[in-house]
Amino acid sequence: MTKILLVNPPVYDFSAYDLWAKPLGLLYLSSILKQQNIDVQFFDYMDRNYPNIPKQPSNEYGCGHYIQQEIEKPLVIHNIKRKYHRFGIPSYTAEQFFKTIEQPDIIIIGSIMTYWYLGIIEVSELLKRIFPETPIILSGIYATLCNEHAKTIKSIDNVVTGTFDSFTPVFKKYNINIEIDSNFEKFPLPDYSFYKNQEYIALKTSIGCPFKCNYCAQYILNNNTYTIKNPLVIKDEIYKLTYNNVENVVFYDDALIFNSDKLMKILLKELQKDNKNFYFHTPNGLHARFLDQELAELMFNAKFIQPRFSLETSNSQEQKNSNNKVSNSEYERTIKYLNNAGYNKGEYITYLLIGMPGQNIENIKESIKYVHNLGSKISLSEYSPIPYTKDWQTLPEELKQDPLTQNNTYFMTLNKDYDKLIKLKEYAKNLNKQL
Ligand code: SF4
Numbered sequence: 044m045t046k047i048l049l050v051n052p053p054v055y056d057f058s059a060y061d062l063w064a065k066p067l068g069l070l071y072l073s074s075i076l077k078q079q080n081i082d083v084q085f086f087d088y089m090d091r092n093y094p095n096i097p098k099q100p101s102n103e104y105g106c107g108h109y110i111q112q113e114i115e116k117p118l119v120i121h122n123i124k125r126k127y128h129r130f131g132i133p134s135y136t137a138e139q140f141f142k143t144i145e146q147p148d149i150i151i152i153g154s155i156m157t158y159w160y161l162g163i164i165e166v167s168e169l170l171k172r173i174f175p176e177t178p179i180i181l182s183g184i185y186a187t188l189c190n191e192h193a194k195t196i197k198s199i200d201n202v203v204t205g206t207f208d209s210f211t212p213v214f215k216k217y218n219i220n221i222e223i224d225s226n227f228e229k230f231p232l233p234d235y236s237f238y239k240n241q242e243y244i245a246l247k248t249s250i251g252c253p254f255k256c257n258y259c260a261q262y263i264l265n266n267n268t269y270t271i272k273n274p275l276v277i278k279d280e281i282y283k284l285t286y287n288n289v290e291n292v293v294f295y296d297d298a299l300i301f302n303s304d305k306l307m308k309i310l311l312k313e314l315q316k317d318n319k320n321f322y323f324h325t326p327n328g329l330h331a332r333f334l335d336q337e338l339a340e341l342m343f344n345a346k347f348i349q350p351r352f353s354l355e356t357s358n359s360q361e362q363k364n365s366n367n368k369v370s371n372s373e374y375e376r377t378i379k380y381l382n383n384a385g386y387n388k389g390e391y392i393t394y395l396l397i398g399m400p401g402q403n404i405e406n407i408k409e410s411i412k413y414v415h416n417l418g419s420k421i422s423l424s425e426y427s428p429i430p431y432t433k434d435w436q437t438l439p440e441e442l443k444q445d446p447l448t449q450n451n452t453y454f455m456t457l458n459k460d461y462d463k464l465i466k467l468k469e470y471a472k473n474l475n476k477q478l
Pocket residue numbers: 252253254255256259260261297298330368
């Protein structure tokens with residue numbers, strides 16, 4: 044039986060927090076491989092509940108801090124005046140696990156943020172030392188967006204880009220004749236069987252997004268596709284994944300409430316029939332244009348906790364510059380629907396972007412005030428440059444050499460108004476406390 048080891052590497056960054064973060068791509072891949080009779084082993088360095096590591100407390104919905112260890116900053120970002128850390132399960136614990144398993148035929152390492160590649164180097168070097176004969180394949184977001192850079196990592200044998208079907212020719216190279224289908228409608232349940240202690244489950248109802256915002260690269264990650272699953276299949280998946288009484292269900296969709304008559308409304312009405320107790324979470328911002336009164340009520344009754352909406356900016360020119368994702372009137376309408384449905388002020392969150400190229404500092408302050416006055420908590424997302432986006436073309440060349448410089452913290456420090464941006468973060472935090 045062919046044996047494949049899947050690994051989610053540790054994170055190297057200035058900060059990291061488990062806001063329902065799971066390596067969902069690898070979890071779907073695990074199920075797909077098992078369907079093809081592959082013997083799958085799995086190791087997630089970011090599992091906060093891994094046995095025998097210091098326990099980090101979780102909040103009531105399963106979020107919390109990772110174990111961390113301060114490390115020296117890499118040269119390219121050494122002048123940032125913030126501490127740099129390695130987050131996740133210690134290397135010696137991972138090594139102990141790898142030494143207990145049989146030699147895999149293939150190792151697949153997943154990747155997320157482009158500027159986290161130091162974790163991939165750490166893991167691939169360790170695995171090459173333990174399993175020198177086993178080919179290592181790198182997949183995921185960094186592998187796709189920084190393909191040429193990823194190919195320079197010596198301990199990686201193959202870099203796979205884009206969707207799951209790109210694994211098939213690489214497997215063939217190693218005489219493993221399985222076809223991996225990228226059709227999301229046919230994806231089985233994500234495989235949570237390796238987690239000993241689950242506080243939440245995450246899944247997707249759809250893949251891709253029908254929009255193309257100037258700062259987002261989802262279109263290239265999903266081959267320009269947007270596919271939804273049948274809502275009755277999703278209902279079944281939620282029930283199966285929560286068989287052990289897990290109550291927190293997290294949606295990872297990029298466009299969860301787009302086309303809600305075909306998906307989300309049907310799903311929530313179906314769930315309502317059985318009167319089960321779940322708490323739903325939406326860490327990826329919902330598109331504020333697509334909420335209507337009926338959906339707001341269904342979400343409230345189903346217990347969507349602090350639903351998060353993306354506005355990014357309330358300045359109309361900045362909205363226009365980033366492809367008119369949502370207007371203020373659409374956003375205000377959404378807030379009205381939420382209030383009518385039963386949400387109180389402070390029970391919903393709005394994402395605003397800070398540090399966008401050319402963004403006026405006064406506009407950020409205005410956006411913060413605007414969102415606060417409408418009763419929403421504010422979550423400020425620090426802008427980070429992403430390859431293949433429209434914005435990317437306008438950025439200075441020196442930012443394109445090493446993905447470490449795509450780090451949001453690093454990018455913010457380049458801003459001439461850096462000190463003012465830090466003060467605005469405090470300002471937003473204080474306003475949130477008033478709600
Ligand atoms: S930012 Fe959101 S709405 Fe815009 S393209 Fe990306 S996923 Fe779609």
